[in-house]
Amino acid sequence: MNALKGLRSAFLIPAAILLCFPAPVSWAESIEDTYARTVQALNQEGFAGIDKALASFEEIARRDPGFVRARLGASDAYLLKHEFSGKKDRGWLDAAVRHLDAVVAKDPRNAEALFKRAVIRFSLEQQDAAVLDLRKSMESSPSFLDARILHLQHLLATKKTDEAAKFAESSLAVFPNDPAPLKAFGDAFSQAKEFGHALSFYKRVIPLVPKAPLTHLAIGKAYQNLKQCDPAIDSFKKALAQNPDLVESHFGLAYCFGEKGLLNNAVGHLEAYSRKVPKDVSALNNLAILYEQTGQNQKARLAWLRVKQATEDTIYRERADRHLHKLLSAEKEAPASPRAKGKNDEKSK
Numbered sequence: 001m002n003a004l005k006g007l008r009s010a011f012l013i014p015a016a017i018l019l020c021f022p023a024p025v026s027w028a029e030s031i032e033d034t035y036a037r038t039v040q041a042l043n044q045e046g047f048a049g050i051d052k053a054l055a056s057f058e059e060i061a062r063r064d065p066g067f068v069r070a071r072l073g074a075s076d077a078y079l080l081k082h083e084f085s086g087k088k089d090r091g092w093l094d095a096a097v098r099h100l101d102a103v104v105a106k107d108p109r110n111a112e113a114l115f116k117r118a119v120i121r122f123s124l125e126q127q128d129a130a131v132l133d134l135r136k137s138m139e140s141s142p143s144f145l146d147a148r149i150l151h152l153q154h155l156l157a158t159k160k161t162d163e164a165a166k167f168a169e170s171s172l173a174v175f176p177n178d179p180a181p182l183k184a185f186g187d188a189f190s191q192a193k194e195f196g197h198a199l200s201f202y203k204r205v206i207p208l209v210p211k212a213p214l215t216h217l218a219i220g221k222a223y224q225n226l227k228q229c230d231p232a233i234d235s236f237k238k239a240l241a242q243n244p245d246l247v248e249s250h251f252g253l254a255y256c257f258g259e260k261g262l263l264n265n266a267v268g269h270l271e272a273y274s275r276k277v278p279k280d281v282s283a284l285n286n287l288a289i290l291y292e293q294t295g296q297n298q299k300a301r302l303a304w305l306r307v308k309q310a311t312e313d314t315i316y317r318e319r320a321d322r323h324l325h326k327l328l329s330a331e332k333e334a335p336a337s338p339r340a341k342g343k344n345d346e347k348s349k
Helices: 002-011 031-040 042-063 068-084 090-106 111-123 127-140 145-157 161-174 179-191 195-208 213-225 229-242 248-259 263-276 281-293 297-310 314-333 338-348
Strands: none
Touching: 031 042, 031 068, 042 068, 068 090, 068 111, 090 111, 111 127, 111 145, 127 145, 145 161, 145 179, 161 179, 161 195, 179 195, 179 213, 195 213, 213 229, 213 248, 229 248, 248 263, 248 281, 263 281, 281 297, 281 314, 297 314
């Protein structure tokens, strides 16, 4: 299930159950007040206060074992520690499952708890149990989009593409005329490199949303990966027209114009991209090559020097040195211009 790990975190913690980081629980205040204060403290301390958050949630759960929100908050905190602390402690996942088991025991149809437990079970490679939890979550709350996205990702990760497509299509009946699941399902197929299926969902977003620059960008990338440069160029241009700050569109346009042999157009868009993302070594590398291909050797030298300044990567630096040496050698071997040659002749006289 490693293929799920990068995708799963995007749906790990629904916004309604945000973690928080309070001072220790006071016996003088109610559990509701403590929980509310914990939620309010979320943006004040962030991840640095996660241990205080856990202590608070654990104390609330001890005082009132049936307080579901505290148990969900604790499970989120343990999941965050496991995902982002750099230490993969199995005990944190076990603790999260303990809280979620308690919630499900109290409320067997709690869709959120079932979903969170599925996330953990995928991490523990308990695939069958995770899928069962996801199905129960969707049965309990058919419109719970996070659960449907995770199930779709699971199907794609296990190479069940046809089943994934049927599942995604059938899920749309739950969300009539809603662009959010269309975009989310398209993203899932795109991440799985199923670009044809991704396009079928992305394209249905456009009639529902008057301004959808990110969807146009996604459509452009899908066409680009399918080596269909003309529709890709059209989509990238639409993305930029709706949001000029979407610099990824410039990168896509540079690639597509390069594939079509329109190198000067490619240079212009890659320059625009590099101005916004000056430390993207891959873009600088491509720009330097394009400068060479279009005879702009001085700009090429400067671009290769920028590559060396932007990275310590040996491969990039060695490539830059080779090209710089080649450009210098070509300059030395080039015949003198007529004007320069005339001046040299005068000096020889």
